[in-house]
Amino acid sequence: MQISNQYLADLYEDVCRKNPNEPEFLQAVGEVFESLVPVADRRPDLIDAGVFDRIVEPERTIIFRVSWVDDSGKVRVNRGFRVQFNSAIGPYKGGLRLHPSVNLSVIKFLGFEQIFKNSLTSLPMGGGKGGSDFDPKGKSDGEIMRFCQSFMTELAKHIGADTDVPAGDIGVGAREIGFMFGQYKRLRNEFTGVLTGKGLSYGGSLIRPEATGYGLCYFTKEMLEHNNSSFKDKIVVISGSGNVAIYAAQKAAQLGAKVVAMSDSNGFVYDKDGIDLAVVKQIKEVERGRIYEYAKRVPSAVYTEGRGIWNIKCDIALPCATQNELHLEDAQALVANGVIAVAEGANMPSTPDAVAYLQSHGVLFGPAKAANAGGVATSGLEMSQNSIRLSWTSEEVDERLHGIMVNIYRNAAKAAEEYGMKGNLVAGANIAGFLKVAEAMKAQGIAY
């Protein structure tokens, strides 16, 4: 970790000491602190106001038991989390993840990243994240419903439309949000916009399901255009085959690219003719099946078990599965194969050494908190629609989403330049996202 400001370096050591079992959280803080060195150098007032020290400590962390009964009548127990990280610029906002790998470190890294991402959207949303180590794979609809109801029975005490507004993330889509919304309404006897990503018939926003993937492509398009390139006729590889990956693939194809590979946690498919997204949607959104099914149904496709998707030759790589999925050797393979741009749909999918390698080899790099902010931005638009009790058309939401992503690119690029790191969007996104929250924290005093 290269943190050349003494104050930040000492503080980072302190954060490491206090959170020894949280590698993902420390990775996220380390990357942000590296970027903030020129800010700490220029802004002693923010050091005096304790902003750096305060921003790495969640305002509140809630950990709770989630017990539920499976289809065989057996009692199951999972651990639930909600980290309410920062409310300086708005109610806590961020997704819920259901995956066996969920622990405090993962939720804290996601919540920390969310502070800066939400700030970049320019909408009034603080940072939070939650979830559980519950594994939705192989569970019946009834089991999913009972888990979601039990999870919400505790979570409901801590959230609210003006307090904390959760949404989806890995393992949480419209089905889970529906069950949780129903339980919240029942407990509170209140119909409010307490969750986003809701179904259209009960307050959801058009384009929210597509928003993260579409936004990722709008951001990438802007980044390419500023470097005299575009999606047109480019070969694209996308990891994952969930919500973000599917709608990134859809928009990339609409913008003239050919998506040739997608994956899940078992392996990846390569289709030289271009991925047929209708088949992927049928397997993943309807059947909740595995990506190898694709190769059984599409003759031009080949399935490979395990890692290795980044060895496929491409112009644009969009990691859209999970954290730390793109390693140094993957970055080396991408560069050797002539990649021109990598933009992160997932949160923190590239390891720090992979990011450094890509940037030092002239690859355009769009960091997660800027590139995937379209999902939460559209959640912010869902909150606005709920507040005014109106629904906007898909054209209207899509246009706003596009405007927000263009703005994020420009603000990140501008901040990087102003702080002496022209072209470094990692630094620019961290600085631009941080400054707005820091000013608000300073203005609001030091009571918490």
Ligand code: NDP
């Ligand atoms: P989904 O649950 O819809 O899809 C997740 C995809 O990633 C699946 O293909 C899954 O494969 C794969 N995946 C998950 N965990 C792992 C793992 N440990 N190893 C390998 N593959 C894995 O989630 P989303 O598409 O919503 O989320 C994907 C990423 O995007 C996450 O990092 C999330 O935080 C981020 N994100 C999501 C937003 C949203 O609005 N949904 C907004 C911004 C970021 P499998 O089915 O085999 O598990």
Ligand code: 2IT
């Ligand atoms: O990581 C993210 O930004 C999300 N999972 C979306 C959060 C949201 O509140 O829409």
